[in-house]
């Protein structure tokens with residue numbers, strides 16, 4: 001297979017948008033800029049097949065030949081995210097149907113039902129022809145399936161039929177469906193398979209077990225849709241890698257199942273450019289990158305990286321501050337991206353994305369952003385060999401689950417309670433402490449971690465519980481938060497004291513709970529320090545666990561809020577409430593000392609540290625993702641990869657300053 005692990009830069013290019021006379025000057029300038037790879041054709045179906053069966057690939061041949069002439073590699077997109085008008089007109093079943101029965105009309109993108117037989121058939125035909133034509137093309141190295149898979153919750157006839165078959169395959173009989181979903185409530189029992197339909201109407205009062213299984217069905221539909229494409233590509237293009245560009249977390253998508261069939265995961269990264277978001281953007285961005293690395297637990301690509309102000313259907317964001325484009329590309333590399341492809345080479349002069357700015361503005365005059373990108377490309381190319389094959393090795397993991405999120409979205413637990421936002425807060429606390437953190441699927445093996453944080457384990461089965469218990473028994477430190485063990489995996493409440501199946505390892509029992517929502521309450525730690533808490537208060541009875549924080553108000557004042565239990569060779573913490581970030585910071589800093597966790601101490605606000613390690617050495621990235629100049633205290637002397645000079649003592653990082661140090 002052609003390699004996809006080079007540390008390098010790329011751009012997204014749409015030859016079909018531009019007069020052919022512009023291609024060669026553009027590609028020549030890409031080459032001079034230091035670009036190594038280009039993504040093309042993911043939205044080009046109407047140019048590749050203008051009418052049914054009328055394939056027009058010659059223009060793409062000429063573009064690909066030019067890329068090859070200038071020694072640029074190409075990733076091709078399969079074009080199924082934008083079915084052309086002739087297809088949706090002839091086969092309206094391509095178009096998804098919303099819960100209210102309305103059709104998702106063409107003229108946009110993403111207007112495709114994953115279960116449409118017409119789309120599957122015509123999509124397979126064009127992908128087969130593209131694969132056959134370009135399997136041997138010297139410029140082409142890989143494929144991106146579709147574009148930005150996301151959940152539409154399609155309610156069309158094909159989805160209805162497929163959903164019924166999915167439920168039948170899972171449960172076998174209607175008696176089993178009625179029992180596992182608890183449909184007896186409100187006389188919802190099914191007596192004939194034809195009564196079972198997708199959740200039309202979109203009422204939140206529908207059975208939560210049914211709604212969760214409908215989500216699972218939609219996730220499986222995306223995977224099946226992608227598998228059909230991958231089967232063709234693997235057969236015809238065995239030398240090409242396959243990726244998909246995930247975007248905008250949290251997505252209602254089983255990213256782990258979609259990723260399982262890919263060689264490498266990719267992410268579309270648009271960090272917010274607003275100065276008012278400086279306290280949060282660098283950290284939510286770090287989480288997105290860690291989530292992407294966790295999809296396959298290996299390095300990844302960025303397939304679209306911010307190059308200018310995004311805008312169009314929303315008011316435009318601020319233009320990237322000088323250094324921001326470079327610093328955020330380095331952040332992606334620092335957290336495991338190998339290739340970073342910038343969206344896009346040129347700003348579109350027509351269509352809906354006219355103001356989603358690329359590196360070159362409508363003026364057609366190369367400006368400040370292209371100059372900064374050029375510096376970035378040259379730096380990355382200089383460091384590429386050194387960084388090749390290096391990866392992050394972290395001692396802390398946060399467990400993430402699309403299933404937990406889906407179930408908690410179906411039945412909101414308290415005002416302000418948000419599964420992914422809770423993960424964000426914990427991840428931010430870990431990141432600010434200079435501790436590297438993986439974010440992985442809840443069901444992954446936990447070997448090699450010292451600390452595992454598992455927020456809001458609302459749905460549980462024995463496999464999840466055993467995985468967590470085994471980790472703690474073997475000496476791991478496990479942190480579990482409230483709303484855990486509430487339900488079985490079918491979204492049915494468990495009839496035992498919470499945290500249900502986790503009561504044994506946590507050594508604690510929930511007597512009663514108080515969904516305080518956005519009210520602010522207080523907890524007090526053993527030193528008497530008060531911290532704010534919101535969302536939820538479990539009133540706890542420690543069975544064998546020891547309290548380490550107590551509620552400071554309301555009728556449960558003085559009762560335990562946070563506990564720790566010795567379990568096997570390890571420890572299990574239980575958080576009955578959602579404490580403010582400061583509490584997490586103090587607790588995690590103590591844990592870091594206790595467990596001897598690797599960390600970079602003394603990071604100023606807005607500065608992030610991470611380490612990539614491999615056969616060629618270990619490299620420390622220090623990134624100032626803020627508009628202020630900062631001083632970072634270095635614990636010892638390092639050699640900088642950027643200029644080969646020695647750095648020691650107080651390292652000054654300018655706004656959006658970057659440093660890469662050899663450890």
Ligand SMILES: [Zn+2]
Pocket residue numbers: 096097113114115116154155156157158159
């Ligand atoms: Zn559908």
